[in-house]
Amino acid sequence: MGRACRRVAVVGAGWAGLAAAVQASADGHAVTLFEMASHVGGRARSVAIEGLALDNGQHILLGAYSETLRLMRLVGVDPEQLLQRRPLELLYPDGSGLRLPRGNAHLAFAWAVARRRGWRWRERAALLVQALGWLRNGMRNPGVGTVGQLCAVLPQRVRAELIDPLCIAALNTPSADADATVFLRVLADGLFGGRGSSDLLLPAAGLSQLLPQPALHWLERQGATLRLKHRVQAIATGVRSAWSVDGCEFDAAILACSASEAARLASPLNAPWSARAQSLTHEPIATVYLRRTRPLTAPMVALHSGAEQPAQFAFDLGLLGQHPGLAAFVVSGARHWIDRGLPALASAVQRQAAHDLRGSFDDRPEIVHSTIERRATFACVPALARPPAKVAPCLWAAGDYVDGPYPATLEGAVRSGVGAARAAQAA
Ligand SMILES: Cc1cc2nc3c(=O)[nH]c(=O)nc-3n(C[C@H](O)[C@H](O)[C@H](O)COP(=O)(O)OP(=O)(O)OC[C@H]3O[C@@H](n4cnc5c(N)ncnc54)[C@H](O)[C@@H]3O)c2cc1C
Known part of the structure; x- marks a missing residue:
């Protein structure tokens, strides 16, 4: 603080834009938030479907999402109330799988692998040796491209039942194509990051209640100008200040819209930046909501996926205190x-549900809703040239696709939004 109040425009009210707007407002600036939809939250929001507030895709958070948790608290949300915290477990319907105990992250992982049911001792030892090698190397990439190459020495079953599901869940890119550097960073911060960082934080409320709606109300109370249903058409050099956003003057602007929209808006201002943002390719994620007859064995269950068994995870929305009798099936990398x-x-x-989760579903469970987000995340492949946060003087980009250590996640989006607001403050 102690700096002059500046007029800051934020374009887009997904988690990155909301994070940028909240941070800039907390820093004492006069914020105007533009959002083309009638609602906030972008790709992580609740949608009304036949009287139910379902999410536009099942999400999970991790204990390592420190900036997201900080922001939730800042806007008045108690994460402990709205997120169900559980030690990391990747359990299959037959109860086999990995379950981390609480405590020291490294010891918890070693303990869980050593006690992993269903794997031979050689498989468990190979994973422990490999993980030790990664840790000794500071979780840096030893010089390979893909996760498939990084884990090539691991036994097939370890890859199929641990590495592949972890990789597709975290990077939404199959291990054969996924970037090894980003994967190691996710393991470093998530699995080995410290006490509680690997905990699963499963939403016990709709996504919009976690951050988007409370952030909007908080911004309203701070006196921010909220312009929903306004698709920003153009950004140009201002007459009396740095930027003109659709004719309104601002001292700084943050593009927190999708990569393609940011590329369009930035194109006359920084063509190389725009070309980079435009060049990203995307991976879809689908979610299928089914009616169940009995609860699943846990709120989150890993599934053996394959060509005709598309889902990698099932979530019991009843056990999560959201929708009794409903389960969400997630199909990542659904291209x-x-x-x-x-x-x-x-x-x-x-x-797949009727066959693999026979105890919880009848022969033909009712399909309550299904949805596919075609551009769910950018494809996290090796040597990706993600565009940097700075677009031009006093003009930044924020979003899960902006250059950073993480794949497309809520935490990546929030960190990028907060980072852009701090850059505006420092400029
Ligand atoms: C199905 C699904 C499952 C996922 N699962 C997980 C998960 O389990 N864990 C996790 O961490 N992440 C997950 N993600 C990723 C996470 O949702 C995204 O990383 C995050 O929501 C991206 O936020 P963002 O603010 O960067 O972008 P967006 O959410 O895309 O926000 C951009 C906003 O800008 C607005 N906008 C665009 N153009 C303009 C314009 N010209 N003017 C005004 N407004 C504009 C859009 O309407 C939108 O609201 C998942 C994503 C999907 C789709």
Whole structure:
């Protein structure tokens, strides 16, 4: 603080834009938030479907999401109330899998692997030796491209039942294509980051209640100007100040819209930056909501996925205190299903649930809703040239795709938003 109040425009009210707006407002600036939709939250929000407030895709958070948790508290949300905290577990329906005990992160991982049911001792030892090697090397990439190459020496079962599901859940990119450097960083901060960092934080309320709505109300109380249903058309050099956003003058602007919209708006101002943002490719994620007859064995269950068994995880929304009798099935890296179509995908998940989770579903569980987000995350592949945060003097970009150590996640989006607001403050 102690600096003059500046007029800051934030374009886009996803988690990155809301984080930028809240941080800039907390720093004492006069914020105007533009959002083209009638609602806030972007890709992580609740949607009203036949009387139910379902999420536009099941999300999980981790204990390592420190900036997201800080921001939730800042806008008056108690994360302990709205998130169910559980030690990391990747358990399959038969109860096999990895379950980390509480305590020291390294010891918890070693303990969980050593006690992993269903793996031979050689498989467990190979994983422990490999993990020790990564830790000794400071979790730095030893010089390979993909996660597949990084883990090539691991036994097939360890890859299929641990590395592949972790990789697709965290990077939304199959291990054969996914960037080893980013994967190691996720393991470093998530799995080995310190006490509680690997905990799963499962939403016990709709996504919009976690941050988007409380942040909007908080901004309103701070006197921010909120312009929903306003798609920003153009950003140009201002007459009396740095930038003109659709004709309104601002001292600084933060583009927190999608990569393609940021590329469009930045194109006349910084063509190379715009080209980088435009060059990112994307991976879809689908979520299928099914009616269950009995609760799953845990709020989150890992599934054996394959060509005809699309889902990698199932979530019991009843056990999570959200929707009694409902389960959400997540299909990450769902690009192969785009051509086959959402109804075919939902039917495949229906069969998978009836077969793999027989105790909780009848032979043909009701499909309550299915949804696919085609541009859910950027494809996190090696040697990716993500655009930097700075676009031009007093103009920054924020979003999960902006250059940073993390894949496309809520925490990546929030950190990028907070970082852009701090850069505006420092400029
Ligand atoms: C199905 C699904 C599951 C996911 N699961 C997880 C998970 O488990 N854990 C996790 O951490 N992450 C997960 N993610 C990723 C996470 O949702 C994203 O990383 C995060 O929401 C990105 O936020 P953002 O603010 O960067 O972008 P966005 O949410 O895309 O926000 C951009 C906003 O800008 C607005 N906008 C665009 N153009 C303009 C314009 N010209 N003018 C005004 N406004 C504009 C848009 O309407 C939007 O509201 C998942 C994503 C999906 C889709």
